[in-house]
Amino acid sequence: MEVKAWASGNGTYGIRVGVSSRETFFDRQWKSVEIEIGGKNYEFPLSGGFWRKCPEIRSPVIRDWLTVHLLSELFGINNPASITNCHRESPLILSP
Numbered sequence: 001m002e003v004k005a006w007a008s009g010n011g012t013y014g015i016r017v018g019v020s021s022r023e024t025f026f027d028r029q030w031k032s033v034e035i036e037i038g039g040k041n042y043e044f045p046l047s048g049g050f051w052r053k054c055p056e057i058r059s060p061v062i063r064d065w066l067t068v069h070l071l072s073e074l075f076g077i078n079n080p081a082s083i084t085n086c087h088r089e090s091p092l093i094l095s096p
Helices: 019-025 060-071
Strands: 002-007 013-016 032-037 040-045 056-058 080-084 092-095
Touching: 013 060, 032 060, 040 060
Parallel strands: 032 092
Antiparallel strands: 002 013, 002 080, 013 056, 032 040, 080 092
């Protein structure tokens, strides 16, 4: 699934999975999702807003990853990245 870098404008960063990917790859029963970033697994909560109008996963860990891998290349924040291994049994893997 392709995701996009996301920023709130007030210093909060994350990845936007989008409505279509949210409906396809995420289960509404899930309270959190595990994502592998840089070889480490992190668990991120899925907020109520994720299921309504804001299909983003937000965290300082993701902000730091974006800074190194995406934002440093371009000052805009709509650079694509991808999440692979979309199965609940294993962590999602975020890669540039």
